Amino acid sequence: MFVESAFITREFREEQIPILENVTSLCVVNKGTSIATINGVIIYPTQKQILIVPDGTYSKVQLEVNYTVTSNRKKGISEQNKILLIYKKLI
Numbered sequence: 001m002f003v004e005s006a007f008i009t010r011e012f013r014e015e016q017i018p019i020l021e022n023v024t025s026l027c028v029v030n031k032g033t034s035i036a037t038i039n040g041v042i043i044y045p046t047q048k049q050i051l052i053v054p055d056g057t058y059s060k061v062q063l064e065v066n067y068t069v070t071s072n073r074k075k076g077i078s079e080q081n082k083i084l085l086i087y088k089k090l091i
Helices: 071-075
Strands: 005-012 020-030 035-038 041-043 048-052 059-061 065-068 083-090
Touching: 020 035, 041 048
Parallel strands: none
Antiparallel strands: 005 083, 020 048, 020 059, 020 083, 035 041, 035 065
């Protein structure tokens, strides 16, 4: 049996991300200036976090993102809510 998969990179600025299907691995990069909390995992600006380790299985994933204002607001720098999802999925 031959199974095809693809790496997908998508940027999100919303707090609710659509359901991702047939995901075999998932990494999140916080590209904004706010602290992102994704399904209870805190990811600081510029930090990269693996949420699903590639283990040969695939999943349906619903991510919920909340952003926390950092101390940059005090310095007059506007907050940016932006995360980058890098995931591999079966196609």
